[in-house]
Amino acid sequence: MAGEPNLDTLLRTMAPELQDGVFVFCTVDTHHDIPVELTPLMLFREREGITLIVRCEDAEQVGLPYQFVARLITLSVLSALDAVGFLAAVTTCLAGAGISVNAVSAFHHDHLFVPEARGEQAIRLLQELSRSAASR
Known part of the structure; x- marks a missing residue:
């Protein structure tokens, strides 16, 4: 199934969902193994190291330093990878x-x-943005 490319449709139907849990951003050196106890939600390799997004409790369990304690909002609409202007x-x-x-x-x-402290506010703002787009 192809993703939606139309900006108005994306905004109207984005259906933001606040996911359970608290997530953090970590980095490990490109020459070190990722702790086997971790199941990263995301892994991205950069020249300076490997970025991991993991649950906060998992980073703490393995003693991995982290930054940016966050809540995760998923925009549930199936968006096209080449959609313009949505993000x-x-x-x-x-x-x-x-x-x-x-x-x-x-x-x-x-x-x-x-x-983390702004997750509930962010979801309300996105819901309002979606409602506003639907009423146009």
Whole structure:
């Protein structure tokens, strides 16, 4: 099934979901193994090291230092990988409220990591953005 490319449709039907749990960003050196106890939600290799997004309790269990304690919001609409402006509209909405976002686009959905303390506020803002788009 092909993802949705139309910005208006994406905004109307984004169906943001606040996921359970608290997530953190960690990094490990490219020459070290990832602890076998970890099941990263995301792994991305960069020149400087490997970025991992894992549950906070998992990072703490293996003693892995972390940054950016976050809640995860999944935009449940099946978005096209080449959709134009969707993440820009969503992150602009959250930026207007002073909420930082680390966005991850996967094959089927876009995912937003927002500061843990702002998760509930972020989901309400995104729901309002979706309702506003639907009423146009």
